[in-house]
Amino acid sequence: MGIKGLTGQGRSFDEIGKLRKGGPKQQLKDKETGAPLFDSKTKQPLMGYGKDLDHFRFDSDDSDATAKFRAAFGEAPQAVDVMLPYPTTEENFMTAMEHYGAGGIEIRCDREWKSGVRVGGRFMKCFPGKVACERREDDDKCTAGCKEVGRLKLIIPALERFVYVTAETHSINDIVRLDKQLADIEHHFGRLNGIPLVLTKRLVSVSTPNGKGRARRPKWLLSLEVSPKWARLQLQSRQNLALSQAAIAQIGAAPQGQAMALPPAPFDTTAQNLRPDPLPTYDFTRSELWISIANAFHTLRDTRQLDAYQAKALGYIDSGELPEQARGMIANLVEHCWQRAADRQTPAPAGTTAPRKLKPAVASTQTPAAAPQQSATTAPRPVIDHTWKKSQLWLDLRDEVMRAAIDELAAYEKQVEKLIADDELPPAAGTEMSKLCNRRASNLQPARPQTVAAHAEVVND
Numbered sequence: 001m002g003i004k005g006l007t008g009q010g011r012s013f014d015e016i017g018k019l020r021k022g023g024p025k026q027q028l029k030d031k032e033t034g035a036p037l038f039d040s041k042t043k044q045p046l047m048g049y050g051k052d053l054d055h056f057r058f059d060s061d062d063s064d065a066t067a068k069f070r071a072a073f074g075e076a077p078q079a080v081d082v083m084l085p086y087p088t089t090e091e092n093f094m095t096a097m098e099h100y101g102a103g104g105i106e107i108r109c110d111r112e113w114k115s116g117v118r119v120g121g122r123f124m125k126c127f128p129g130k131v132a133c134e135r136r137e138d139d140d141k142c143t144a145g146c147k148e149v150g151r152l153k154l155i156i157p158a159l160e161r162f163v164y165v166t167a168e169t170h171s172i173n174d175i176v177r178l179d180k181q182l183a184d185i186e187h188h189f190g191r192l193n194g195i196p197l198v199l200t201k202r203l204v205s206v207s208t209p210n211g212k213g214r215a216r217r218p219k220w221l222l223s224l225e226v227s228p229k230w231a232r233l234q235l236q237s238r239q240n241l242a243l244s245q246a247a248i249a250q251i252g253a254a255p256q257g258q259a260m261a262l263p264p265a266p267f268d269t270t271a272q273n274l275r276p277d278p279l280p281t282y283d284f285t286r287s288e289l290w291i292s293i294a295n296a297f298h299t300l301r302d303t304r305q306l307d308a309y310q311a312k313a314l315g316y317i318d319s320g321e322l323p324e325q326a327r328g329m330i331a332n333l334v335e336h337c338w339q340r341a342a343d344r345q346t347p348a349p350a351g352t353t354a355p356r357k358l359k360p361a362v363a364s365t366q367t368p369a370a371a372p373q374q375s376a377t378t379a380p381r382p383v384i385d386h387t388w389k390k391s392q393l394w395l396d397l398r399d400e401v402m403r404a405a406i407d408e409l410a411a412y413e414k415q416v417e418k419l420i421a422d423d424e425l426p427p428a429a430g431t432e433m434s435k436l437c438n439r440r441a442s443n444l445q446p447a448r449p450q451t452v453a454a455h456a457e458v459v460n461d
Contacts, residue, residue: 017060022168023050072158
């Protein structure tokens with residue numbers, strides 16, 4: 001329940017300041033003597049409008065708002081980024097004829113009807129009905145000395161607060177210009193709130209009265225326009241819409257059974273914006289399924305199970321859980337198993353797939369004639385076979401690395417460096433071991449999610 005005369009008087013945020021177009025008020029002076037003027041009754045100084053400025057003056061008691069305004073626009077801005085709180089011109093821009101007395105406002109009207117009058121010591125709205133303004137003459141001049149006033153409610157985003165800043169003007173030219181600009185923006189976009197705007201001061205030549213008639217003088221007037229960035233987007237959107245409508249009309253006018261080309265749309269970027277980004281290439285070797293398959297082959301010792309392992313691994317390709325590229329890698333894993341079996345001199349059991357005929361790793365020797373001469377006190381350097389990758393030492397190291405944890409890989413690299421220093425492995429083994437450790441580390445990283453909901457693991461029987 002409301003209280004009559006107190007509640008239900010509209011909606012409004014707090015007003016924390018005013019955006020003024022002139023300087024502070026100055027005491028009036030006699031034109032002939034230059035002496036300051038005072039009111040004959042109240043003996044108070046007679047104050048007049050301040051000097052017309054080429055920039056805005058932000059007047060506020062809020063120190064935080066003042067600091068943010070100066071940080072965003074400087075000390076003397078000629079343009080301020082603003083937004084309006086309400087959708088219509090009438091709600092955002094209040095205009096009226098007002099007369100003030102010693103106690104405050106006395107009359108507020110629109111040159112025809114009063115919207116409020118002072119009753120006793122209180123200014124009250126005229127309700128119900130309308131009250132005619134009896135001080136209006138035929139030429140619209142008010143005998144009470146009412147002056148034009150326009151108050152534009154603004155929200156300045158740079159202040160980062162939902163509060164009002166009022167831009168007040170008493171210039172007839174400002175009131176006419178702002179009213180036309182607001183009405184035009186509202187007409188084109190259907191509303192005023194939510195649209196980024198720029199309030200500026202512009203030097204305009206206007207007609208003003210003088211002693212001999214009228215003359216044109218430059219004046220700094222208020223101007224309101226749509227933000228250039230927002231206007232650019234709106235123009236592009238409207239052009240795209242117009243091109244689309246033209247295309248629809250052209251297609252509708254095409255003869256039956258014939259297709260006509262669409263008109264070009266140079267600014268239409270809809271297709272580029274809607275086109276999905278290309279999917280990243282999927283590395284199946286980092287999946288849990290492939291890691292389990294590779295580990296099973298590397299740890300396999302009994303070649304009698306090799307055919308079953310190979311058939312089960314190839315089955316994942318047929319089911320679509322692994323790509324076709326995995327077929328060649330599975331063949332390499334099978335070949336690797338047979339190489340290890342040959343190096344261990346373990347014959348393939350009967351009934352299994354015949355392995356490739358591999359020669360066991362045998363250290364090469366040099367003939368005595370080709371051997372270099374060594375001194376009696378210097379031990380001959382061992383000769384490393386060029387087939388070191390097939391040696392049992394290297395194969396065991398490689399198998400251990402493929403099963404090692406990520407924090408154990410550095411120890412294997414140091415072990416290979418020591419073997420190289422002792423001439424048990426060639427220098428190329430260091431590079432090869434680094435590659436194996438990097439591959440093992442990448443396999444231990446979190447794998448990408450599988451497209452298949454579930455899959456069976458390859459395990460030793």
